[in-house]
Structure formats: structure tokens, C-alpha cells
Amino acid sequence: MSNLLLKKITIFLTVDENTIDSYFNAHDPSPLYKRQLSQDFEEYLKSSVVAIKRYSTLRYRLVCTKESDKEFVEPLIHAIRRHYSIQKAIKEAEFKRYKKRSFSLLGISFSIVLLCFWVIPIFVKSETGLIGSLKEASHVLSWVMMWKPIEKLIFNWNPHLKEISIHNRLTNAEIIINIKQAAQNGATVMPGRKYA
Numbered sequence: 001m002s003n004l005l006l007k008k009i010t011i012f013l014t015v016d017e018n019t020i021d022s023y024f025n026a027h028d029p030s031p032l033y034k035r036q037l038s039q040d041f042e043e044y045l046k047s048s049v050v051a052i053k054r055y056s057t058l059r060y061r062l063v064c065t066k067e068s069d070k071e072f073v074e075p076l077i078h079a080i081r082r083h084y085s086i087q088k089a090i091k092e093a094e095f096k097r098y099k100k101r102s103f104s105l106l107g108i109s110f111s112i113v114l115l116c117f118w119v120i121p122i123f124v125k126s127e128t129g130l131i132g133s134l135k136e137a138s139h140v141l142s143w144v145m146m147w148k149p150i151e152k153l154i155f156n157w158n159p160h161l162k163e164i165s166i167h168n169r170l171t172n173a174e175i176i177i178n179i180k181q182a183a184q185n186g187a188t189v190m191p192g193r194k195y196a
Contacts, residue, residue: 008057011048011173015062015076016069023076033075037083045080049166059174067179081171088167095160098152106149109142116142 013023024035037045049058060077064070116138 006051006053006056008059009049009052011045011058011060013060013062013076014065015072016065017072020072020076024079031075032072033078034082035079037079042083045170049170052166052169054165056169057174058169059176061176061178064177064179070177070179073175073177077175084167084170088164088171091160091164091167095164098156098160102149102152106146106153109145109149112145113142 020032023038023041024032025038028035030036052058060080062073062076064073
């Protein structure tokens with residue numbers, strides 16, 4: 001049952017003239033759609049996707065208190081998508097640097113292995129005594145130096161790819177707009193509408 005809950009994650013947001021400013025940085029004088037997101041709102045979005053899995057779908061459900069509040073939907077969605085597309089680009093650049101550094105370190109380590117196994121034996125013929133021990137120690141050192149770059153390249157890619165995937169899904173999530181309208185008998189009607 002818990003796996004079913006993680007297949008679709010819905011982030012609920014109330015959009016009206018009273019709450020719209022709480023989603024943005026209060027010190028940002030930009031137009032609404034270009035403003036930075038507030039730290040509290042960003043934390044809310046992060047905490048909403050903590051349990052996200054690889055195949056989870058993500059959507060925003062925006063609840064407007066009246067029809068006129070729909071004018072705030074477009075700027076809010078634009079600001080969210082802009083924010084997470086920038087975050088995704090930053091994470092992709094970090095991942096590119098990570099791969100470049102890891103491959104460079106692997107190249108340096110491999111060069112040292114070649115030095116220890118092919119170049120040193122040409123000049124050092126003795127297999128006994130102190131020289132032989134130093135030769136064996138250089139072999140062990142060269143393989144130990146190879147371990148970290150190989151470990152980074154094999155095992156440490158996933159966190160980078162996961163963050164990029166989360167930012168991509170936060171950028172491209174489906175949007176559903178609900179408008180609360182007071183019915184004549186006092187009940188609340190919430191017709192859903194998809195927003196592209």
C-alpha cells in the first residue's frame with residue numbers, strides 16, 4: 001500500500017490575494033512572475049517530495065478561493081518553473097564538473113599505476129631487499145590510489161541524477177486548478193480544471 005502512495009505526489013497550494021505574497025521573497029521588487037521563491041515555500045516544496053521515487057508522478061493542485069484569484073496562478077507557476085529550471089541547470093553543471101574531476105583523477109591514478117608497473121621495473125632490477133620492498137609498496141600504493149576514482153565513477157552518480165530528476169519533475173509537473181465556490185446551501189463545490 002505504501003508504494004501506491006508514492007506513485008503520485010500532489011503538492012497543494014492555496015492561491016489568493018492574501019496568500020500569494022507568502023510564496024515569494026518579500027525583498028524582491030521584481031514583477032510577480034520573476035520573483036524569487038521564499039525560503040519557507042522552497043522548504044515546503046522540498047519536504048513534499050522527500051519520499052519521491054524514480055517513477056513517481058508529480059502534480060500541483062492549486063486551490064483558488066474565487067474566480068478572480070486565477071490571475072495569480074500563471075505568475076506563481078511561472079516563478080516555480082523558472083526557479084526549478086535554474087536549479088536543474090545548476091545541478092547538471094555540478095554533475096558535469098563531478099564527472100570531469102572523476103575522470104581526471106582516474107587518468108592521473110592510471111598514469112601512476114603505469115609508472116609503478118612498467119617504468120620502475122625497467123630501472124629497478126632487484127627483487128630483494130629494500131629496493132624490492134619499495135617496489136612492492138609502490139604497486140600497492142598505485143592500486144590504492146585507483147580505488148577512490150573507480151568508486152566515485154561506479155557508485156556516486158545516483159545522488160546527482162536523482163536531484164536532476166526531481167528538479168525536472170518539479171519544473172514540468174502537471175497543474176490542476178480548483179476553484180472553491182460557495183454553493184447556495186452552504187456546501188463547497190470544487191470543480192477541477194487542468195492547466196497546461
